[in-house]
Amino acid sequence: MKISPFTVLLTLLALAFTLALGLAQDAAGWSQRGKSGNVLGMMFGDGRKLLANQFFTMADVYFHSGYYPSVFDNKAGQEDEPKAIVAATRGHEGHDHETGDKKCEKCEECGSFLGQPKDWIDAFGRNFKIAQHTHLEHGKEREMLPWLRLAADLDPQKIDTYTVGAFYLRNHLKHVNQAEAFLREGLRNNPDSCEILFELGRLYRESSHDLDRARNVWELGVRKFLARSPAEQKENRLVFEELVVNLGHLEDEAGNYGQAINWFHAAQKVSPNPAVLQKQIDEIQKKLAALLPVGPAKLY
Amino acid sequence: MNKIFALTGVVIKELYRRKDFYVLFVLTAVLTLAAGAVNFFHDEKIVRYVKDICLLLIWISSLVIAIVTTARQIPAEREARTIFPLLAKPVSRGQVIAGKFLGCWLATGMALVVFYFFFAVITGSKEQSWPVLTYFQAAWMQWLLLGIVIALVLLGSIYFAAPSSTSTISFVVVISILLVGSHLHVIALQQPEPMQTVLTFVYYIMPHLEWFYLSDFVVYDFGHVPLLKIIAATLYAAVWTGILLLLAWLGFRRKNLTT
16 A cells, blocks of 8 residues: 555644644643743753852852952852852941952951962962952942843842842942832742842832831831741841841831830840840830820929 | 965965854854843943953954864865975975964964954943053953964874864863863862872963963953063963974974875
């Protein structure tokens, strides 16, 4: 029996079409990659998280203008330190360095990863690479932003990307609307993130001077924190402390002294330094006492 | 000297007749312009990532041009049997090596000028600043590095069987030196003997190509390297190029060209 090649082709096409119809339902569940919301997610799958970490590190490399330890350099003592760009958003620089183009005079004390030249080749080679610890300033922080944007696209669940990006957009570049949009994007991807809510509250309080919205966002942050498991709460005490201390200051500023004292009492339970908070409570209590109406007995 | 320049001219003509340079330049230009067109947070002043990407592409392109062009010079002459009429003329084997080296080096130098001109125009138009000295130092040091690389590839092309193997081995060696060259001593200290001694020996004996990578100074606007250091690096590159060319000549002098 002789079968025409066109018949074979048509039969195979029909078979492929039938199989595709039958398998389409099951195949959708075989891989999570196709469900990704963006092109990068589809291209890289879960590997994108590794790339996102790399891009986040690139932002830190740019922050230090290329002065950064490689995998071969001595990183002893630096392993547990947060990246400088993250530390800066929390109001400290991790270690005390000069900024700008001025060389850090304390690098040798605090353990610069380069250390002393190991030999003449190393010493001569340092003339051809950046060997000064500086941080970006005067608006040049914008140069980190492309890496943070890419990191956010590749790993939308990486919280630090949003908080760091928004911090520099708001504080150093004065792009408050862009910062808010970036944080809102982060919140859409991570609806339970107290860290993003905290940063959003800071934006409303410090940049928009909108105390009501700041209060609402921070209180939502506290509720989200309390909804976490005890293990997660223990791990993320810092953000809770930041939330309640800032709420305390906000209520103090708004004249709600009773509420401010409540927040500072809550902060004392997790703070490593409750004595400092007690001083603030005492000061607010003095203000509160001064406001209380004077009793009739004292008038006469 | 005229014979060397005649050979040099032939090599340069070969580069601009072939499509390698044009393809790589267009690719570099398209990728750089595409990267530059991306808008991050509506901030038009962001420029360093464009410089970073463009310089990376320039480095890759120039290495590809230098290695691929050089690797096929002598094997192609042997394969086409044009090496015999060439040597039948009063041209010594040393002059062939010198002419081929000079041709490849000048050709890559011209390619570098075009690449860096494009780089300066693109970044200058975004940044509104022209740190000419920094650009010149970066291009000069890269050209010196390419000189060492070309001499190394020329040496390899005499000993290895085919241009493909010469190119592959050269790429591996050059990229390894650029990536781990400055750290080899530290890596050596973590190894057991005899590997420790071997790696330490390699660290001291190898050409330190990583010194010639000045892209970070350009990308991060970190000023320029002191002139005396550049002069010292130039001397270092000249010595290494001389050593490799001498070894290439020694190998080529005794080479049986008929097999």
